[in-house]
Amino acid sequence: MTKAAEYIKEWLAKRGFSAKIYEYQRGKPNVVARVGSGKPVLILNGHTDVVPPGDVGKWTVPPFSGKIVEGRIYGRGSTDMKGGLAVIMAAFADIAPAVEKAGAGSLVLAATADEEVGGHAGVEALVKDGVLSGDAAIVAEPSGPDKYCIGEKGLSQVxxxxxxxxxxxxxxxxxxxxxxxxxxAVEEASKIVDEINRGIALPRDLAEAVENSARLYLESALRSGLRLSEEDFRKVIGSVSFNPGVIRGGSKINMVPDYAELELDMRVPPGVSPKDVVERLRKGLAGLAEVEAIDTSEPNYTPSGERIVGLVREGIAAQGMRPKPIIMTGATDGRYLRMRGIPTVIYGPGELTLAHTYDEYVSVEDLVLTYNTIIYTIKKYFNIS
Ligand SMILES: [Zn+2]
Structure with a gap:
């Protein structure tokens, strides 16, 4: 992360932009550059960290080579999200002079650390510190050039x-x-979650996004030979998911165990409060098991009527594609921005299903299309012709 941050700072300096480094945790520097002045403020965000390459022997190209084969750039982080980062860096450098000249507001580029492990020393810290505040944001995580993500599920882990x-x-x-x-207790917990799910009313604004996401997840599931339907995915995206992930207990076969525990991961859709889920379990499981919250985070989304959503949509259409809103089942740094009231769209090159896999790649075509869409969006946002 430090090398990546230094590289970005130098890259910007060569093009005449000064950037500041904010390091809330050692070894996790964030680079922030800013042009223009006053409002509105548009933030372009991407993360510099990547997950480890895993078993290097399972890659057909070296994971840090960046080798280009038939229009695809291979390597760890290509899709998630060095590709997106490169796109917003290029967009920032190319459009910044026009933003400054127009005097129409401020454009911020934030290359942040720590996303893969929760973003606490990255976007969360920058938002808390007041460094990142604004009127709209684009986070260039891999959505694919024709899709844009307007919401994500929250978390209730107990x-x-x-x-x-x-x-x-x-x-x-x-x-x-x-x-x-x-x-x-686990059987009972599963019934309680079913009951919660029967009472869920998703915000109507998200209906199209749920449909699109269900279709996408289904396509990738069918490719891996799973027999699931669109309805299965619609359900899991639009309801509280239930995954007992870890179980521990007992010490010897010939003893009656006096202690057992289980870690349960539940992802909650917009419209459901993660803390409520914990409370419902606590009440319902009284006498069987104690319920301790491990981590909760609020589901969040940006209403489709927000200007930034409309502009990204227009930008995609301007490249000749049909724009499709989606919702993610996992969390991104976008949640910290949304929680501060910043309308945020996740839009960038690559495919979510390639993130964290062997032979991860991003296509050059994706980079070009998303660059064009983002440039379009920035121009419209600041009324630059
Ligand atoms: Zn990512």
């Missing part, structure tokens, strides 16, 4: 803890088995 009474395994009636209690 630990269920069941306690019992130890006894010898040959006389279980003398004890109280924490594992058996925990199993009952």
């Amino acid at each position: 630990k269920l803890v069941a306690r019992g009474k130890p006894a010898h395994g040959s006389l279980p009636l003398l004890g109280e088995n924490a594992i058996v209690k925990l199993i009952k």
Whole structure:
């Protein structure tokens, strides 16, 4: 991340832009450059960190080579999201003089750290510090050139803890088995989540995005041979998902366990409060298991009537594509901006399904199309002809 930040700072300096480094955690510098003055402020954001390459032997090209084969740039981070970062850097450098000259507001470029592990030392810290504030934002995570993401699910991660009474395994009636209690608790928790899901009314604004996303996830599932329907995906995107991810408990086969725990990952759609989900479980599981919140974050979306949404849509159409809004099941740094009331659109080159995979790539065509859309959007946003 440090090397990437230095590179970006130098790259900008060569083109006559000064950038500031904000390092809230050592080794995780954020680069912020700004041109123009006053309002409105449009933020272009991308993250510099990538996930590790994994088993290098499973790559057909070296993961940090950036090799171009048949119009595709291969490498770890190409899709997620060095490609997007390159696009917004180029867009910033190319359009900044016009923004300054027009005196129509401020354009901010923020190349941030830490996204892959939660963004706490990156966008979250910059927003809290007041460095990043504005009237609209584009986060160039991989949406693909014809799609733009207007919302994402929130998070409700909890630990269920069941306690019992130890006894010898040959006389279980003398004890109280924490594992058996925990199993009952998980079944009950699943019923409670089903009940919550029956009462969900998604914001109408998101209907089109849910449809599009369901189709996209289905296409990729069918490619990997899974037999699922569009309706299955519509359901999982539009409701609270339920995934027990970790289970621990007991110490010996011949003992009645007095402790067992399970970590449960639930993703909640806009319209549902993650903290409410925790409370409902707490009440419903009383006597079976204690419920501790591990992490919660609010689902969020930008209404389709926001100007930035309309402009990105127009920009995509101007490149001859049919614009499709989508919603993501995972979280991006966009949530920190939305939580500060900044209308935010996720739009950039690449494919979400390629992120974090072997032989990750981004197509050159995607880079060009998204660059053109973003330039279009910036021009319209500042009324530059
Ligand atoms: Zn990313």
